[in-house]
Amino acid sequence: MFRLKDLDILGSKAELASLPEGKLLINTINAHSYNTARKDGLFAEALTNGDVLIPDGVSIVKACRWIKAKSLPKERIAGWDLFEFEMNKLEECRMKNVSRERPLTVMFMGSSEKVLDLIVKRAAKVYPHLKIVTYSPPYKPEFSEEDNKAIIDAINAADPDLLWIGMTAPKQEKWTFSHWDELNIHCHVGTIGAVFDFFAGTVERAPLWWQRHGLEWLYRLLKEPKRMWRRYIIGNALFLFNVIFRERW
Numbered sequence: 001m002f003r004l005k006d007l008d009i010l011g012s013k014a015e016l017a018s019l020p021e022g023k024l025l026i027n028t029i030n031a032h033s034y035n036t037a038r039k040d041g042l043f044a045e046a047l048t049n050g051d052v053l054i055p056d057g058v059s060i061v062k063a064c065r066w067i068k069a070k071s072l073p074k075e076r077i078a079g080w081d082l083f084e085f086e087m088n089k090l091e092e093c094r095m096k097n098v099s100r101e102r103p104l105t106v107m108f109m110g111s112s113e114k115v116l117d118l119i120v121k122r123a124a125k126v127y128p129h130l131k132i133v134t135y136s137p138p139y140k141p142e143f144s145e146e147d148n149k150a151i152i153d154a155i156n157a158a159d160p161d162l163l164w165i166g167m168t169a170p171k172q173e174k175w176t177f178s179h180w181d182e183l184n185i186h187c188h189v190g191t192i193g194a195v196f197d198f199f200a201g202t203v204e205r206a207p208l209w210w211q212r213h214g215l216e217w218l219y220r221l222l223k224e225p226k227r228m229w230r231r232y233i234i235g236n237a238l239f240l241f242n243v244i245f246r247e248r249w
Contacts (some may be wrong), residue, residue, distance in 0.1 A: 002037045002044035004063060005247050006128055009071035014152070016077070016085045025050040025180060026190045028079050030057030031217075031239035032231050033169050038242065042100045043170035048176035052159055054082060058214030059239060067247045076214065079192035080205065082165070086188060087127055096127040103131040107158045109151065110166030118200035133158045137167065145175045148179065156184045162191045166196035 001140055009029065010016070019026075025122040029037075037044040047053060047236045055078040055110045061073050086238050087106065094104045106127070108119055116134040123132045137152045155163065163185060176183075183189075197203035205211075206219035221232045 002034075002048070004060070004243070005067050005069040007053060007069070007071060008071050009060070009064065009069075010052055010077060011071065012074045013077050013081055013085070016082065019052060023152065023186055024052060024185075024188045025176060026052040026054065026082060026188060027173050028056035028077075028082070028192065029060055030053065030055075031059045032235050034060070035235055035242070036170050037191060037222065040170055040174075042174050042178070043069050043115075046132075046170070046173040050173075050177065054079075057217075059236070063239075063243045063247070067243060068116055069247075078211075078216075079190070079195045080198060082190055083192055083195045084197070086162055086190065087130075091127045091129055104129070104162045105131045105133055105158060106125045106162045106164070106196050107133045107135070107155065107160035108164050108166065108196065109135045109155060110164075111200075112139075113203055115196055115200045118202065119196065122199060122201070123198060133160065136227040143175070148175075152182050154198065160185060161187050163187055164196070165192040167188065 007029070025067050027047055033043075033047065037047055055064070055073040056076065058076050061076055063069075064072050067211045090104050090106065094131045106123070108116055113136045116136055120132050120134060121190075123130065133149065135158075137143065137151055140147075154237060163183075164228050165176050167175065167243070169191070172193050174192055176189060178237050193202070204223070206216040210219045217236075
């Protein structure tokens with residue numbers, strides 16, 4: 001059974017700096033993904049058995065404290081925080097070693113060609129020393145064997161120094177976990193679907209005040225009520241129910 005109280009969750013943003021180098025699968029957990037994992041066995045397995053799990057939600061941080069979970073994260077670590085940390089680290093590394101022959105490569109796998117084109121354009125300004133590679137998979141509920149092979153081959157051919165997977169949860173986590181052994185890469189891999197749109201500018205992220213007060217979810221609900229009401233109104237109520245009646249005992 002998927003239980004929040006038993007998960008290994010990263011404690012703070014500062015701990016991102018201590019993550020080991022090499023092939024590392026980094027996932028996020030929030031109230032929505034918690035609810036989904038309770039009824040999706042493969043998604044639960046992906047979150048439980050990835051290398052790093054970060055608390056992308058104030059609700060997760062508070063719930064862990066309330067139920068006296070195995071992990072007691074001190075703060076929310078948003079997917080955006082992970083993205084900025086990893087990108088800045090790689091950019092600084094390249095700037096210190098501009099003479100090296102091989103460029104440092106970041107690959108974005110997921111989303112649409114439109115979004116990926118916007119990512120490439122913005123990255124050229126914000127991270128000018130990094131080489132950006134993209135791949136847009138077909139839009140369909142399930143990939144065929146040919147689709148999966150094409151994606152895996154593209155990733156392996158790029159041999160990235162950092163890989164971002166963005167196909168929305170739980171698809172991105174399940175796909176990456178299921179094909180982990182087929183990815184012949186040496187880098188950190190983050191499943192951060194929403195960040196693709198934030199960085200591209202196609203979706204506006206909540207202002208800092210909302211973020212600092214743990215209300216980014218409410219901002220998204222107010223901006224997109226028709227799309228987000230089920231996730232945040234029903235989903236948050238379900239999360240509270242699960243924490244109160246299924247996690248404390």
